[in-house]
Amino acid sequence: xxxxxxxxxxxxRGFPANSFHDARLESKIQRIVSDATLPSPDSSRPAxxxxxxxxxxxxxxxxxxxxxxxxxxxxxxSTVAKVLASGKTPAGTHRPIMVAEILEIxxxxxxxxxxxxxxxYGGHAREILARLQPGGRLLGLDADPVELPKTExxxxxxxxxxxxxxxxxxxxxxxxxxxxxxxxxxSPKGGEGQGEEAVGSQIQIPSPxxxxxxxxxxxxxxxxxxxxxxxxxxxxxxxxxxxxGFSVKADGPLDMRMNPQRGFPASALLEKTSPxxxxxxxxxxxxxxxxxxxxxxLARRSFxxxxxxxxxIRAVLPRLNKDDADLTVRRVFQALRIExxxxxxxxxxxxxxxxxxxxxxxxxxxxxxxxxxxRRVKKAFAAGFRDGYYADxxxxxxxxxxxxxxxxxxxxxxxxxxxRKADSPxxxxxxxxx
Numbered sequence: 001x002x003x004x005x006x007x008x009x010x011x012x013r014g015f016p017a018n019s020f021h022d023a024r025l026e027s028k029i030q031r032i033v034s035d036a037t038l039p040s041p042d043s044s045r046p047a048x049x050x051x052x053x054x055x056x057x058x059x060x061x062x063x064x065x066x067x068x069x070x071x072x073x074x075x076x077x078s079t080v081a082k083v084l085a086s087g088k089t090p091a092g093t094h095r096p097i098m099v100a101e102i103l104e105i106x107x108x109x110x111x112x113x114x115x116x117x118x119x120x121y122g123g124h125a126r127e128i129l130a131r132l133q134p135g136g137r138l139l140g141l142d143a144d145p146v147e148l149p150k151t152e153x154x155x156x157x158x159x160x161x162x163x164x165x166x167x168x169x170x171x172x173x174x175x176x177x178x179x180x181x182x183x184x185x186x187s188p189k190g191g192e193g194q195g196e197e198a199v200g201s202q203i204q205i206p207s208p209x210x211x212x213x214x215x216x217x218x219x220x221x222x223x224x225x226x227x228x229x230x231x232x233x234x235x236x237x238x239x240x241x242x243x244x245g246f247s248v249k250a251d252g253p254l255d256m257r258m259n260p261q262r263g264f265p266a267s268a269l270l271e272k273t274s275p276x277x278x279x280x281x282x283x284x285x286x287x288x289x290x291x292x293x294x295x296x297x298l299a300r301r302s303f304x305x306x307x308x309x310x311x312x313i314r315a316v317l318p319r320l321n322k323d324d325a326d327l328t329v330r331r332v333f334q335a336l337r338i339e340x341x342x343x344x345x346x347x348x349x350x351x352x353x354x355x356x357x358x359x360x361x362x363x364x365x366x367x368x369x370x371x372x373x374x375r376r377v378k379k380a381f382a383a384g385f386r387d388g389y390y391a392d393x394x395x396x397x398x399x400x401x402x403x404x405x406x407x408x409x410x411x412x413x414x415x416x417x418x419x420r421k422a423d424s425p426x427x428x429x430x431x432x433x434x
Contacts, residue, residue, distance in 0.1 A: 095123065132164070232369060233410075264340070361420065
């Protein structure tokens with residue numbers, strides 16, 4: 001026999017007869033009470049308790065892992081907009097620097113081949129890709145195995161498929177190999193199986209679709225790129241995540257590797273480095289005026305976390321005010337990061353091969369963030385201009401506008417230099433290790 005819901009009068013349910021002035025509200029409560037008398041079809045299965053997200057103290061989240069809204073910009077666009085309006089970078093993202101200046105210098109055109117040697121969050125690449133269509137293509141290099149798949153997915157979602165964009169896991173020193181592999185795969189002589197060739201030892205390059213710009217008779221001449229960009233700064237995604245070990249603000253493992261799967265962390269570097277070698281490293285990589293004193297205190301010591309190292313640096317120079325002490329900490333961290341990732345060696349390799357990696361009339365733009373990088377770029381461009389490889393170079397550095405520095409304080413130390421390849425045949429690129 002079908003069980004009917006039991007009806008209750010107002011008095012039976014314990015409510016005063018005159019307590020309801022809204023018949024719809026009474027009807028709703030009637031349905032709730034009636035449903036409660038029916039057997040639940042899932043009564044035999046225990047309900048999974050709802051687990052609340054851990055709360056953070058204060059009005060605003062401070063730790064990286066608490067800023068879940070900032071790390072999901074598609075879902076929490078209003079939160080991200082508020083963070084940007086305050087002049088900060090949302091956690092887990094990166095704001096590209098001097099985009100308008102880069103686009104003016106590189107002047108990407110439909111059908112051209114561009115290379116972003118430091119893909120990062122993909123902000124520059126997205127703007128360049130839009131101007132390469134139709135028929136153009138962009139190769140994006142990045143050594144970070146954590147962020148590269150995220151950026152590739154982000155650009156794919158923006159509508160840039162494999163026929164126009166290829167992500168390659170390599171640092172910028174691998175530019176000659178990336179271009180040589182690209183042209184070998186796009187060549188009609190590539191044949192079957194060529195799509196399995198890898199760039200460096202990181203990622204496979206899918207065979208590109210033919211392009212009017214890259215095919216036909218011109219293919220024998222063009223073996224380089226028309227536009228090359230290298231932004232040498234550390235991405236905000238890496239700086240903000242304590243687990244990567246770059247940050248001086250939040251505690252985390254003292255790592256600092258762009259590719260956590262290769263090399264040794266900064267903690268191991270400090271343990272094995274002598275005071276004399278560490279002093280030279282701090283002077284060369286960061287122009288640190290207190291290099292000798294710091295090296296004596298830090299060399300061959302064990303520091304497991306970023307905070308223990310930062311505290312040790314401040315303890316060496318107790319008379320410094322807070323701002324100067326913080327600046328010293330950042331310089332030491334910078335020097336260690338450069339050494340851990342062999343950044344100067346990679347930059348020297350890139351600068352040495354740049355003329356051969358550009359097509360005739362090709363443009364290159366490089367953003368640096370400290371004097372050691374800028375000196376290398378300035379000297380390399382000047383030497384290339386003197387030797388006839390470059391037809392024109394930047395006479396002065398280009399800096400972010402006051403408005404950009406206000407809106408994005410992390411852009412303040414950036415310096416931009418550019419060069420344009422002479423209108424002579426490009427040197428053949430070989431895939432041999434530099």
